[in-house]
Amino acid sequence: xxxxxxRRAVMTSCRMKAAIVAADExxxxxxxxxxxxxxxxxxxxxxxxFSERLLHGEAxxxxxxxxxxxAARLGIxxxxxxxRVRRLLLASGLPTAISSLGLGPGAAERLLAHMRKDKKVRxxxxxxxLPRRIGEVFVMRExxxxxxKAFLAAST
Numbered sequence: 001x002x003x004x005x006x007r008r009a010v011m012t013s014c015r016m017k018a019a020i021v022a023a024d025e026x027x028x029x030x031x032x033x034x035x036x037x038x039x040x041x042x043x044x045x046x047x048x049x050f051s052e053r054l055l056h057g058e059a060x061x062x063x064x065x066x067x068x069x070x071a072a073r074l075g076i077x078x079x080x081x082x083x084r085v086r087r088l089l090l091a092s093g094l095p096t097a098i099s100s101l102g103l104g105p106g107a108a109e110r111l112l113a114h115m116r117k118d119k120k121v122r123x124x125x126x127x128x129x130l131p132r133r134i135g136e137v138f139v140m141r142e143x144x145x146x147x148x149k150a151f152l153a154a155s156t
Contacts, residue, residue, distance in 0.1 A: 021034070107156040111156070127141050
């Protein structure tokens with residue numbers, strides 16, 4: 001990787017995140033999008049015991065891909081965009097499948113239980129930051145539980 005390009009990407013990302021946080025200190029609006037991939041990621045981290053088995057950045061990368069996969073399953077975006085993200089993560093050496101973690105039987109139910117404890121859950125409803133397309137996300141305030149459970153079961 002070109003060190004100057006990496007530095008520029010990191011600096012641009014930091015500036016963008018700082019601007020979003022400054023504009024929404026209490027996470028009441030736009031700042032929620034910074035949680036992209038984190039609901040899935042935190043469930044995976046909990047399930048793997050917050051260990052070196054799955055580092056935070058790896059969990060978030062996998063969580064972002066899961067958000068793409070789930071959005072594609074719901075018909076929100078094309079599989080083509082999801083596959084583009086998957087290829088990028090594979091090329092970067094990041095995990096691209098829950099099944100590679102070896103979570104064992106009942107993993108889907110445990111992951112869903114972890115997701116129900118997320119800070120964004122309101123009145124028992126799981127909120128997810130999902131992509132409409134690469135570069136554009138939205139907050140789904142009430143992810144369909146049965147569809148999410150079936151998705152996790154198919155992914156583990």
